[in-house]
Amino acid sequence: MKKIILFIALVIVLNSDANAQKGLSVGAKAPSFSGVDxxxxxxxxxxLLKEHKSVVLFFYRGQWxxxxxxHIKELQESLEQLTAKDAYVIGVTPETSxxxxxxxxxxxxxxxxIQDKQDVIMKAYGVxxxxxxxxxxxxxxxxxDLDANNGNARRTLPVPATYIIDRSGKIKFVHFDPNYQKRASVKTLLSEL
Structure with missing residues (x-):
């Protein structure tokens, strides 16, 4: 019972912190980014937008x-369907390589x-x-141990948001929910591509 109460308190605290962020909106220009996978x-x-019709960009918290x-397993299991729609899938995380x-x-x-070492991509997308x-x-x-997992003491995490960015560089779809348990479904992503 004690663990359940602690877990509920943890969800409330994390959601209240994450509520401070808004993410980007549909129609906004997607911030440019680069990195090494x-x-x-x-x-x-x-x-990527020169080579593909769209990019599916998602943020995740860590291997823990x-x-x-x-969510990553679901994306992988549907990767052929996503790439068949000429989408390139990229995950961004603060965790170490x-x-x-x-x-x-x-x-x-x-x-x-991609490892977002300095939180640059997460900040640009408001997550x-x-x-x-x-x-x-x-x-x-x-x-x-978030410090060990991310290789720094900033204790930064992303809201696990998902963006579809079209060839023109505009955000076509956004899933942004401070509840880290909720993710964009593959079915929704496929319908939006």
Missing amino acids: QNGKKISLQA CPYCNK DNISKTINKTSAGFSI NFTMDNATFTKYKGYGI
Whole structure:
């Protein structure tokens, strides 16, 4: 019973912090970004939009998050359907490259995942929030060391948002929900592509 109460308190605290963020809206120009994925491939939104009809950009918290892993597995299982619509799928996370490897091992993700080392992409898309000390301590009690997972002491996490960006660079679809348990379904993504 004590663990259930702590879990509920944790959800409330995380949701209240994440509520401070709004994300970007449909019709907004998608901020340009670049990075290197887990395979050493240089990724640039601008270059991808020249090669593909759209980009599915999603943010996830880390390999320790069961909801993130479930969502990544669903994306991987539907990757052929997404790429058949000429979409390029990219995950963005604050976790270190070693932890990205753990995510890939857990989910079999075959699409690009970029480490947002300085939180630049998360900030540009308005999905970043900083975990407070009480929540950080609770997470540590559950065996989750955010500082070690992300390789820094900023304690930044993203709201697990998903954006579809069309060839013109405009945001065509947004799923932004501070409740980290809710994610954009593959069915919805396919209908929006």
